[in-house]
Amino acid sequence: MIDGSFWSGLETRVATEGVDAVLASPGSLPEGLRHVLDLEAHHLRGWDRAASPELLAQQVLTRAHALGLPDLPTAARDRIDAQRWTVLGERWRTQPFSPALVRTLSGHRGGIVDAAFAPEGRLFAVSEDGELRVWDVATGTSRTVDVGTGTRPTKLAVSSDGGLLAVACLDRSVVVAEIADLPDGALRTVGRHDGWIHRLRFLPGSPRRLVSASEDRTVVIHDVETGVAVHVLTGHPGEVVALAVSPDGATVVSGAGRTVRVWDAATGVCRQVVEEPDDVFAATFVDDGTLVATSRLGPVHRWDVRHGELRDRTRLDVPRPDRYGPGWPKSVVALPGGRALVANDDAVVDVWRVRPDDPARARVASLTGHRDHTSVAAVSADGRLAVTGDEAGMLLLWDLEAVDDVPDTPLGLYLDVEEIAVSRAAETVVVCPQQALRLVARDTRTGEERWTVADEDDGTRVDVLWFSPSGRTLHTADHRTVEHRSVETGEVVSREEMPGVVKAGRGDHAVVVTTSYRPVERHHLAVVGASTGAVQASVELPPEVGWPRAVATAPGLRSIAVAGDDHLLVWDPLSGHTATVALDVPGRSVRRVAIDDECCHVLATDDAGRVHPWDVASGEVTAVPTGGRLLAVAGLAGHRAVTAGRDGAVTLWDLARARAVGAAPLDSTLEAIAVDGLDVAVGDGAGNTHLLALVVGAPAPAVPESSRAPVPPPPPPGPARPSLLRRLFGRG
Structure with missing residues (x-):
């Protein structure tokens, strides 16, 4: 029986003895869980339970769900709820792991x-x-x-x-x-x-x-x-x-x-x-x-x-x-x-x-x-x-x-995924593969491909893509042109020329950059109606910010974050207020930027693999090494953000405490990320799309003692069935 005491004991054994010792020793591991641990051993080997207590349950939840095992995902979710952990559970990927x-x-x-x-x-x-x-x-x-x-x-x-x-x-x-x-x-x-x-x-x-x-x-x-x-x-x-x-x-x-x-x-x-x-x-x-x-x-x-x-x-x-x-x-x-x-x-x-x-x-x-x-x-x-x-x-x-x-099934892979967007309202995730000049839409519930717009259809090059608030329209931007597409078919409904280079989008607006050269070079940021091209608010960027290398938006465009060569800027389009901070980085090394939904914190990444959480109110900025080059970042609610990169993991950050609080290893080189609510969509270097759910654990409601059914004692453990590899090589 997989209950709280079973999980606690399993976590203690994996953390102290090591996952290989647990797999090698006879015991009462259910066969499905044994198979999951075999496949997840490379993630659990050397697990630091104190630093990431949720990792074992998170990976069991993800892998058991992918394998279609009965009951085990529910048991893992119960453990997450009981401990009030927050985890990133993968719901599906374009290439599911082959059963072989x-x-x-x-x-x-x-x-x-x-x-x-x-x-x-x-x-x-x-x-x-x-x-x-x-x-x-x-x-x-x-x-x-x-x-x-x-x-x-x-x-x-x-x-x-x-x-x-x-x-x-x-x-x-x-x-x-x-x-x-x-x-x-x-x-x-x-x-x-x-x-x-x-x-x-x-x-x-x-x-x-x-x-x-x-x-x-x-x-x-x-x-x-x-x-x-x-x-x-x-x-x-x-x-x-x-x-x-x-x-x-x-x-x-x-x-x-x-x-x-x-x-x-x-x-x-x-x-x-x-x-x-x-x-x-x-x-x-x-x-x-x-x-x-x-x-x-x-x-x-x-x-x-x-x-x-x-x-x-x-x-x-x-x-x-x-x-x-x-x-x-x-x-x-x-x-x-x-x-x-x-x-x-x-x-x-x-x-x-x-x-x-x-x-x-x-x-x-x-x-x-x-x-x-x-x-x-x-x-x-x-x-x-x-x-x-x-x-x-x-x-x-x-x-x-x-x-x-293993069936020889269509895989739907298209080079590296360069841009990605997700909409809970439309139940759709759309990716733009690098150099492929195409858009691919998938159902967020199943991962099935809905439609593809290829280069032979319209020759579109997409630099930015985002959904309208209702999820009925997909906006795609190519330099200065925004195309409005049907979410049902991907077909272009209308086009609008923008007054500058499109750097980001949110809802029915685009964020564009323009440059004036007289009397000196100056860069301007503007909020523009995506359907009208009309400028609704603008600001001149300070000279120290330079050209905006990356731009991120908060919900409702309440705040916009800008990453320059070695400076960050936050702009409130309604009040016109701006704030800037200098980063301790080599010149021109800032790569990506995100802002949380509360507009309180900004997170930037650099080419050295560090993240820079910035508390906008206090002005405090921290440099945190991550050990790998980060290629994508997105803001979340609750003063949080997620990053992804070459280390193959999606990392969850608590921006208020300026530290990582969890990671989901995906065994992929991750290049793009987008968030809508609790849905986290990720694109990788092999052409895969991954959809993760931010699972926030909560204890189950108490059950009155009088209504509780007696719990039967667990059956005596039978002989453990060795893993496939040990059967092949005569071990265990």
Whole structure:
């Protein structure tokens, strides 16, 4: 029974013992809660209960709701109410986490550039900052491996027998070490290229033969015992970026630009040269010997391999109208059962059946959950787990036995979300993706797409968007033009030219900036009727404020906040009163600004990742470091604001106390945020829209003792069912 005492005990155990110990130990965790904790372990590891007491219940509420688990969201909400916590619970995201996801590995500081599985559930991964980690995928824990070469790792590979780790380094060398001796074992240099090394592969069945492909236009087969280059394969017209070795180790395939070459691994002889219509980027052999390759513009191709040569090329995919752009496939790996997994540049991982009955239906699943563009994929030796890595430094583990149950559904992704607006009255959230020149509207209740206005329709470029008070009209601004759109269809109803550059909007008004140059340069801020273009109030900005880099409005335009290069200003359009404050920041580094609904506090962010809460009445301003670059900020009621940025979290701020009071980690690179009432809409760098609810806990009304039903004692705990990862690797 999940009641208050259960929650209190669980919170104490997670905070003191750690979430991994709780998951590993037998006990009475309900299976649904065990699954939630497995998926949320990367957020709860190292949890500071004193600083964020609400985090466990908040994340259980969000994840259980996303998984559709019965009763658990209600139990989490009861805990939040009982403790009177205020949390940010995610209601939906455009890409819901795929049911095949079993764990998130978080800890790399840079984007993932390569990964490879070793025996016994270990995973090696290297990030763009040169950090090499070995992960225990059953527990989600890791440690750093120092290769000790004086230069950072860039690529890696594990031998087919699991005994050797090979690492390509920034100084263009290739080193190897015995995995059993790590982290103390010495690494030996076994080869070197004259350019950047793009791929490393061991020959199956020949664990002492290593193949490397480089920008120096060569492919080299190394003997790792002697350090001798057995074969240097030349002839490519450009840098070699694709590399595959056949399951029997007899054939090597390499790709450079539009040229594919097939090599005899034993003799180094080039058997075949194939010219392709597009640049080949990645390739792999599947278990039946078929070659699968991807190209720069997105298609996936299959070749039959007969007598060591490529035959009968077949294109497997069809255009995806629901995903903006071609989706640059950065990595492809073979899966059991004649399948292949492709990590795409649009943060979605596709699973393909290599020999489908219908080539147009080769894609069998699209796995979602990455926070940024995917770049790396690897498969465990037993073929039961896959891992994919993204440019935000996150690794996702997938259960390959569950992949067939994941539908290949439309995803509706459109590059980075640059602007966003939400209306509770219209029950609509609208996003404008960066560079996509389109608007996308979604239902706030379900997340379903309502309509899309694309560039081919009207060529609109949107810099600012906001809703009318009734929610019936969507205002979109492009520089000096405001378009009024139907919320039902997105169609333009009317247009109005503004007397200045539109910087913000609220209700039926726009806030514009104009500049006069005589006798000296002066900037003016004005409140303008969005439908009439008539100026209703204006103010000249002090010289120290400079050009308004960001503008924010309070409800009813009772107050307007302006961020200059290193100054903040608040203007009351009704009284004309203004107040300014200087910020202790390097010149021109203020990025975003917000004002609370009470018009008492302003919050600004800078390029150094700090927030600056300003109490307007007292004039006190504070600089608070956040540890990450913040890209979006919005004001709330109750002297609060929310921020979002590259750390992947929406943070709730108490402006009266100038401190953060909660955060919702979304596993996304967040770039836009908007608030209406208790709805918080967020856009991320992978094209997702997230809708969160600000949940304010309140105790349930007291129930008279005479009407209380007796509470039955909880059943005796049964044996705990180990998590999937522990079942796979025989732990727990």
